[in-house]
Amino acid sequence: MGTDLSIRNLQVSVEGKQILRGLNLEVKQGEVHALMGPNGSGKSTLAYALMGHPKYHIDDGEVFLGGESLLEMSADERARHGLFLAFQYPTAISGVTLADFLRRSISAVRYAHAGRSAEAAENGQRKSTLMPMREFRRELLQKMKDLGVDQSFARRYVNEGFSGGEKKRVEILHMAMLAPKIAILDETDSGLDIDALRTVAEGVQALIGPQLGVLLITHYQRLLNYIKPHFVHILLDGQLVESGGAELAEMLEAKGYDWVREKYAEPVALTSDSAE
Amino acid sequence: MSTAQDERVEVRAMKGEYQFGFHDADQSVFRAKKGLDRTIVEQISEIKKEPQWMRDYRLRALDIFLQKPLPTWGGNVAVIDFDDIYYYVKPTQGEGRTWEDVPENIKKTFDRLGIPEAEKKFLAGVGAQYDSEVVYHSLKEDLERLGVIFVSPDQALQEYPDLMKEYFGTIIPPEDNKFAALNTAVWSGGSFIYVPPGVKVDVPLQAYFRINSENMGQFERTMIIVDEGAQVHYVEGCTAPTYSSESLHSAVVEIICKPGSRVRYTTIQNWADNVYNLVTKRAVAYEEATMEWVDGNLGSKLTMKYPSVYMRGKGAHAEILSIAFAGHGQHQDAGGKVVHGAPHTSSIITSKSISKDGGRSSYRGLVKVTDGAKGARSKVVCDALILDKASRSDTYPVMEIDESEVSIAHEASVSRIQDEQLFYLMSRGLSETEASVMIVNGFIEPLVKELPMEYAVEMNRLIELQMEGSVG
Numbered sequence: 035m036g037t038d039l040s041i042r043n044l045q046v047s048v049e050g051k052q053i054l055r056g057l058n059l060e061v062k063q064g065e066v067h068a069l070m071g072p073n074g075s076g077k078s079t080l081a082y083a084l085m086g087h088p089k090y091h092i093d094d095g096e097v098f099l100g101g102e103s104l105l106e107m108s109a110d111e112r113a114r115h116g117l118f119l120a121f122q123y124p125t126a127i128s129g130v131t132l133a134d135f136l137r138r139s140i141s142a143v144r145y146a147h148a149g150r151s152a153e154a155a156e157n158g159q160r161k162s163t164l165m166p167m168r169e170f171r172r173e174l175l176q177k178m179k180d181l182g183v184d185q186s187f188a189r190r191y192v193n194e195g196f197s198g199g200e201k202k203r204v205e206i207l208h209m210a211m212l213a214p215k216i217a218i219l220d221e222t223d224s225g226l227d228i229d230a231l232r233t234v235a236e237g238v239q240a241l242i243g244p245q246l247g248v249l250l251i252t253h254y255q256r257l258l259n260y261i262k263p264h265f266v267h268i269l270l271d272g273q274l275v276e277s278g279g280a281e282l283a284e285m286l287e288a289k290g291y292d293w294v295r296e297k298y299a300e301p302v303a304l305t306s307d308s309a310e
Numbered sequence: 311m312s313t314a315q316d317e318r319v320e321v322r323a324m325k326g327e328y329q330f331g332f333h334d335a336d337q338s339v340f341r342a343k344k345g346l347d348r349t350i351v352e353q354i355s356e357i358k359k360e361p362q363w364m365r366d367y368r369l370r371a372l373d374i375f376l377q378k379p380l381p382t383w384g385g386n387v388a389v390i391d392f393d394d395i396y397y398y399v400k401p402t403q404g405e406g407r408t409w410e411d412v413p414e415n416i417k418k419t420f421d422r423l424g425i426p427e428a429e430k431k432f433l434a435g436v437g438a439q440y441d442s443e444v445v446y447h448s449l450k451e452d453l454e455r456l457g458v459i460f461v462s463p464d465q466a467l468q469e470y471p472d473l474m475k476e477y478f479g480t481i482i483p484p485e486d487n488k489f490a491a492l493n494t495a496v497w498s499g500g501s502f503i504y505v506p507p508g509v510k511v512d513v514p515l516q517a518y519f520r521i522n523s524e525n526m527g528q529f530e531r532t533m534i535i536v537d538e539g540a541q542v543h544y545v546e547g548c549t550a551p552t553y554s555s556e557s558l559h560s561a562v563v564e565i566i567c568k569p570g571s572r573v574r575y576t577t578i579q580n581w582a583d584n585v586y587n588l589v590t591k592r593a594v595a596y597e598e599a600t601m602e603w604v605d606g607n608l609g610s611k612l613t614m615k616y617p618s619v620y621m622r623g624k625g626a627h628a629e630i631l632s633i634a635f636a637g638h639g640q641h642q643d644a645g646g647k648v649v650h651g652a653p654h655t656s657s658i659i660t661s662k663s664i665s666k667d668g669g670r671s672s673y674r675g676l677v678k679v680t681d682g683a684k685g686a687r688s689k690v691v692c693d694a695l696i697l698d699k700a701s702r703s704d705t706y707p708v709m710e711i712d713e714s715e716v717s718i719a720h721e722a723s724v725s726r727i728q729d730e731q732l733f734y735l736m737s738r739g740l741s742e743t744e745a746s747v748m749i750v751n752g753f754i755e756p757l758v759k760e761l762p763m764e765y766a767v768e769m770n771r772l773i774e775l776q777m778e779g780s781v782g
Contacts, residue, residue, distance in 0.1 A: 085737050088729065113739035125734045129752030135738070138748065142739035191752070208738065 036063040037100035037116050037215040039084075039247060044095035046076075046083045052093065053079040055272035063215055064244040068258055068283060069251045071269035072291045077251045078122060080269070081220040085119040086112050099216065113139075114146030116215030120205040120222050127192040132204065135192050136174060140211050141165045177210045181237045199230030206237040216247045223257040235260030255287035268294055328609070329775065330423065331552030331582055333522050334415045338441065340400040344525070345393045348372065351495050354398050358464055358498070361471065364478075371484035371494035378488040384643045384674070385612035390586055395527040395558055397496045399441040405462065406446040416440050423549065425518050432764055435460045437517040439530055442498040453511060459504040460515055463531050466502035473504060477533060481564035481592050489588045493529045493562040500530035500561065503544065505571075510541040514576075514762060521550035521557055521585070532563040536571040543574040545765065549609070552582040556611065559585055565593035567601045569623060574602040578765060580772060581609035583640055589615045597623030597652075604760060606633045607642050608772050616674055618647035621655035628657040631757045633769070635776050636669030636701070645675040645706075650686035650716075661692040662754050665701035666776070673705040677720075681712040692722040695753050697746070747777045 039061040046054040053076045061067050071077050083090040084097065086109035097104040099115050107115065127135065145163045178185055183203055193201055202222055209217055219238065223231055239261055242248060250263060258266075258280065266282040267274050270291075275298045276282060286294075340357065342350050351372050355365040380387050406412040409426050420426060420438050429436045435449035437460070444462035453460075459470065467474050484491040501517045521528050536542055550557060559581060567573050573593065581587055587610040593601040603617035619628035630646035648657035663671035673692045694703035705722050727749050735745035751758070751770050758766045 085733075087733050108742070109733060109736040110739050110741050110745075113737055119737050121734065121737075125728070125730045127731055127735065127749060127752055129755030130748055135735070135748070138740060138744065139735075139738040142741075142744070146739070212738070 068263035118214035198225035330549035333551030375491035497531035567599035638667040666697035
């Protein structure tokens with residue numbers, strides 16, 4: 035029984051502007067999907083909409099996670115159902131230590147896994163359901179070691195003063211701790227130098243297995259040198275226009291996005307951005 | 311964490327409501343009639359068997375109180391009906407030295423508030439006041455042997471009359487303000503502390519103030535004298551039952567920090583939201599002395615409180631950390647005052663306020679540097695967090711600088727919880743309430759981490775309670 039992510043005809047708008055125009059995609063546990071596309075094609079919109087950011091308005095379509103309708107759920111419920119989003123720009127939370135955040139987060143998600151109602155957590159039983167400190171510490175220190183995150187980060191405030199690479203590494207650390215069923219990685223490679231990229235990619239690679247489905251959102255092919263996708267999709271103007279295997283990414287690397295534009299997006303392409 | 315404390319936590323955690331709103335049936339041994347006049351003041355003095363000078367002092371203060379107009383700034387105090395208040399309610403015949411001496415119902419109340427438990431674990435001494443009188447007092451033997459005094463001021467008046475006469479009202483005279491005059495006229499209970507030269511009291515002394523009666527006025531008086539090179543940390547907590555009518559708490563706290571001494575005074579004020587909390591707190595710091603106020607205001611209907619430090623000796627240092635949380639129907643008018651009256655004195659005022667559900671928090675502060683206080687340095691930082699559109703935050707900073715060789719800095723910021731922060735935390739499994747609590751606790755973290763661990767935990771928990779039920 036897999037907890038698969040199933041996206042059907044998803045249409046999303048932001049501040050009245052339609053971004054996703056009917057997107058269909060299946061990500062099964064154990065699969066790695068790369069989603070590529072030029073700037074402004076809607077990649078990050080998909081990531082935020084799937085995680086439930088209130089700014090992203092669902093105009094139409096359905097999304098299921100393990101057969102349950104995702105769109106009815108708040109972001110925290112989605113997390114508790116096994117969905118994870120590694121942010122492109124993780125926000126800083128001043129005064130909150132990474133350890134405290136991780137412990138509460140993990141407790142919230144595992145508590146849900148234990149099959150008790152989320153309502154109970156709301157009614158103040160939270161304290162009694164915090165993961166025991168000793169157990170948490172052991173697990174955190176091990177995972178930090180695995181990912182090459184210095185122990186001192188546990189006492190630092192969440193993302194405050196972290197470098198780009200440190201933020202991304204901590205996102206992957208969080209993912210490792212939460213052990214999601216489906217993980218969306220939003221431009222996890224952006225802003226990283228080659229060494230940081232390798233560390234982060236190896237961290238992700240180590241988590242990939244039959245229990246994890248990955249939707250890897252990336253602009254460039256370089257991350258895919260480290261993480262081999264089973265499927266590659268190209269997003270253009272809010273729709274998936276090409277799907278294939280790893281060879282599709284290589285073709286993009288060699289030829290850029292222009293050929294995709296030429297092939298698919300007649301009138302729209304003319305008005306879309308010309309950053310490439 | 312012990313079982314007793316866990317139980318407390320559970321009781322409080324049940325709902326986002328005030329957890330200390332319970333009250334005991336009235337079993338007081340004496341209750342003055344409502345209202346305030348000469349007779350009441352004389353009666354209080356009579357019951358306490360006070361020396362003539364104190365009786366005269368009270369009566370003089372009463373005249374000042376009656377003459378002085380109500381303040382027209384800050385919160386609305388014009389609605390207080392001074393004739394509808396009990397000014398003196400004596401709960402027991404005497405002060406207990408052990409908890410066994412304390413009447414069962416009162417002891418039970420302090421048990422529920424976790425005081426005996428905390429005393430066993432991390433306090434060097436405890437005072438517990440119930441309505442008008444201190445019902446329990448203790449001090450560790452080793453401190454007593456070192457000459458440390460920690461008693462109620464009523465007891466101090468009997469046992470250390472010279473110290474009381476020398477210092478009483480010297481820092482805050484009745485002429486200072488209307489509520490200081492009121493306190494001086496009808497004061498009862500509080501703490502009296504003396505720390506001899508060079509003695510360092512390294513675990514906190516705590517006083518707990520509990521109002522039980524309805525329409526009660528609690529007027530405790532606290533005097534702390536810390537001799538040269540000595541050190542003490544005093545903590546006070548306060549709660550009251552929730553009644554439909556208002557109560558008044560109007561304390562006066564006078565502190566003398568002699569040269570080279572170090573004093574920290576921590577307040578975690580958690581009155582019920584029917585209490586007017588109008589308190590005057592002031593310290594004088596002499597050469598190289600350090601005075602720190604850590605002032606947490608979470609409860610009350612209206613709080614007006616600006617702990618102040620008058621630096622009268624070269625190199626004295628003042629620190630004021632203020633945390634205010636204004637929820638529905640609450641107005642926290644808090645802040646601090648520092649007066650640099652000597653060269654090379656330094657001060658830091660840090661204020662963090664949170665307003666939610668229509669609550670109003672104000673920072674009101676004064677930085678004064680007198681002529682000749684060369685090399686004075688002062689820094690004021692005020693951060694306000696507003697949780698919704700109905701809530702309000704204001705700052706009223708005043709600076710009076712009469713010396714040119716000084717360094718003065720003032721920073722202020724107002725922020726709201728950002729959607730991006732909420733979404734980030736929620737995407738990791740935290741409910742909206744949990745996420746908001748986490749952001750708010752992070753906001754006050756720079757101040758909370760200054761508290762001893764037990765109080766930091768308490769503060770975070772109180773914030774959590776204030777937040778629950780308010781979001782989502």
